[in-house]
Amino acid sequence: MSSKKRVRHGFSGYEFPVIPKAPRSVRRRHSHNNIDNDQICAFELLAAVAGELLQESESSACSNAAVGKDELSDCREVVKREQLKEDKAVKSECFDQGSCVESAHLPEPAVQEPNLKYSLDKPYHIENNIFHTEVEGGSSNLEDVCDKRTDTGTQKQLTDDGKQTEDLTVANSCSVKGPIEKHVNNNSAINSDSSVQLPWYRAVPRPSFGKQRNNVKLGIRDDDENSFGSYRHNTNIRAFRQTSRIGYKSMRKMLTSRRWKVAPQLKAGERSCSKYGMKSFHRNRKRVCALERCRFEIPSKRRKLCHYSSVVAYDQQANSKSISNSPEKGIKRDITGAGASASVRNHRKKDSNVKFSIKSFKVPELFIEVPENETVGSLKRTVMEAVKTILGSGLRVGMVVQGKKVRDDNKTLQQAGISQSGNLDTLGFTLEPSSYPVSPSLHSKDLPALSPYVADHELTRRPPSPIMELELPSSPSAPSETRLDEHDEDYHELALSPTNPIDPPTDVAISGSRALVVVSPLNAEAHPVVPMNPKNRCSELSQRRTRRPFSVAEVEALVEAVEQLGTGRWRDVKICAFEYADHRTYVDVKDKWKTLVHTASIAPQQRRGEPVPQELLDRVLIAHDYWSKQHGKHQAEPSKMTEAQMQNVGALENNNNSVSMPSKMVGSAI
DNA sequence: CTTAGGG
DNA sequence: CCCTAAG
Incomplete structure (x- = not known):
């Protein structure tokens, strides 16, 4: 453990941020009371959760437990073989799509210790x-493994640490999903084949330098857009840029592209797996192992979706089921006549019961760090600890309907849009830290990331040091929080948008998050495990980013930037005017300019939203006009509007090259 | 990755 | 704001 500390410090400035940036929207840190997990049997907890949700389920746990074991076992075998066979292709595939998913399927909550x-x-x-x-073996060193990996030659050359990391990254691309779906209790309308399912974790060792190279950081996290992969690429590609802070977003796109490049490489048959595979899987209750899992992910561009628990609706009669809330759109519809599956019959509360089965829960993401020379066995234990921690530290259930969080607990299912009419395929459940105070309003905010772990992802834009330090397991309650706060302010969106008041503090959440650092007291070898708060992404769904109207100040900054840089260099404009506003991408900026031009050209009465001073709009038109002409003409010199031009209250309709600008002062912004 | 445009 | 074709 002490080594961990050392390492982290080692990753000073030069290092990359530890944690990838958060999703564009909904960036919040979360609290996670370090309810000194009394080793609460996570699964018991889950069992409880499931129990609540399954209105009438008389758990068929016992049976499931037994079944689970076998299936897992089998699945594993299959996986192994499959991997051997299709090794390479699959590996890169999975990696490219950025969904190195892996899930541990834990049998029914009531599973017995041994099985568990x-x-x-x-x-x-x-x-x-x-x-x-x-x-x-379970005793191999991670280091050894790394070497072996590179030796296979299937991965990129090991030229440096970074590469090595990549190798590892690629290597761990497959996923396993061992669906355990045995429906033992046929009498129960609701089949509680619930199982705990770890997210499609992906472990990505972090690059390391010099002495620190002995540590491997495994970002084991929920498969999502915010992958360490993104992070890594980001740093590799843009570390040299001041603007790397926006790399995350870019990377996200890049990854997307890569995914697309990969998909076509699949054989026709494989490609169809995304649908066919899943379909058959759910329909036949067959095991789906790693490879298939990977493929499922490929066509999916909907990674933004969180991994909600799978909900299976049943039709008691037909015994048909449909998995719902599949992160992959497109799949969901294929499953079956989903509607029918939810139908309910013969019930006392005539036609008013909603029946479904929660197939599995996904565990929030985890962040793990272990030395490279860590043993496999130890790492496993570490992961185990992580799982136990996250499951035992207090969870609550979140519900999602049609992509939206249902926060009002007082709503009836009907009001929430849940009925037996068949829309259960839009129903999903999530496990969330129960200590986290849910505040809808806060949720959509773009809070500064104060906690390295929970805040996750958004940190790429900040120097890594503080993050590293915060990882210190020994300082769960350290004053680091304060430091972070301060630090954060420096990097937070500049005061460019007065209309965007500093987001309300979320003390509880913030302070609580730190408690996520857990050091297992049970295992000498155990390492700090930090469950990443799932809330972030889960609440985000795949919805488009939260709308963030440009404030007048921002508009002004934009106008000024455009006046100087023109309309063809949005990246520069973005950096110029919104360097620290991570939520503004150059595309956003460009779009905004587009709308500004439009706004400026329409009657004031037709404008909507926060009124933009006419003065600014004038400048918009002028600049737009100016740069338009510049382009058409001598584009030899990307000259910016000179002071002279700006000072000149010239005619906008100049035919010749002498486009001039009015006297609006450029430097008056902000 | 950036741009440029349509949606 | 999103998505994408192009560059």
Whole structure:
């Protein structure tokens, strides 16, 4: 553990941020009371949750438990073989799509200890992915594994640490989803085949330097757009740029592109897996292992969706089911006549019951760090601790209907849009830290990331040091928070938007988040595990980014930037005017300019939203006009509007090259 | 990745 | 704001 500390410090300035940036919208830190998890059997907890949700379910846990074991076992075998066979292709595939998913399927909540342990041990991504087929033993060193990986030659050359990381990254690309879906209790309208499912974790060792190279950081997190992969690319590609802070977003796109490039490489048959595979999987209740899982992800560009628990609706009669809330749109519809599946019959509360089964819950993301020379066995234990921690630290259930969080607990299901009419396929559940005070208003805010772990993702824009330090497991309650706050302010969106008051503090959440750092007291080798708060992304869904109207100040900054840079260099304009406003991308800026031009050209009565001073609009038109002409003409010199031009109250309709600008002062902005 | 435009 | 074709 002490080594951890050392390492983190080692990653000073030169290092990259530890945690990827958060989704564009909804960036918040979350609290997570460090309810000194009394080792609450996570699964018991889940069982409880499931129990609540399953209105009439008389758990068929016992049976499931037994079944689960077998299936897991089988699945694992299959995975292994499959991986051996299709190794390479799949690996890159999975990686490219950025969804190195791995999930440990934990049998039904009521599972007994032995089984529990078993299932946890087996399907771990670490084993199935990182170590792939080359490592069997539980005592191998991560380092060794790395070497082996690179030796296979299937990955990129090991030229430096970064590369090595990549290798590892690629290696752990496959996922396993061992669906355990045994419906034992046929009498129950609601089949509680619930199972705990770890997210499609992906473990990505972080690059390291010099002495620190002995540590491997595994960002094990919920498969999502915010991948360490993104982070890594980001740093590699743009580290040299001051503007790397916006890299995340860019990367996201890049990854998307890569995914698309990969998809076509699949064989026709494989490609269709996304639908066919899933379909058959759910329909036939067959096991789906790593490879398939990977493929499912490929066509999906909907990664933004969180991994909600899968909900299966049942039609007691037909015994048909449909999985719902599949992150992958398109799949969901294919499953079956989803509507029918939710139909309810013969019930006392005639036609008013909603029946469904929660197939599985996904565990929030985890952040793990272990030394490179860590043993596999130890890492497994670490992960186990992480799981236990996250499950035992207090969870509550969140519900999502049609992509939206249902926060009002007082609503009836009907009011929430849940009825037996068949829309259950839009229903999803999430597990969230129960200590986190949900505030709808706060949720959509773009809060500064104060906590390295919970805030996750958004940190790429900041120097890494503070993050590193905060990872110190030994300082869960350290004053680091304050530091972060201060630090954050420096990097937070500049005071460019007076209309965007500093987001309300979320003390509870913030302070609580730090408690996420957990040091297992049970295992000497255990390492700090930090469950990443799932809330962030889960609440975000795949919705478009939250709308952020440009404030007048921002508009002014934009206008000024355009006046100087022109309308063809949006990236520069963005950097110039919104350097610290991470939520503004150059595309946003460009779009805004577009609308500004439009706004400026229409009657004031037709304008909507916060009125923009006519003065600014005038400047918009002028600048727009100016740059338009510049382009058509001698584009030899990308000259910016000179002072002279700006000072000149010239005619906008100049035919010749001498386009001039009015006397609006450029430097008066802000 | 950036731009430029349509949606 | 999103998505994408182009560059």
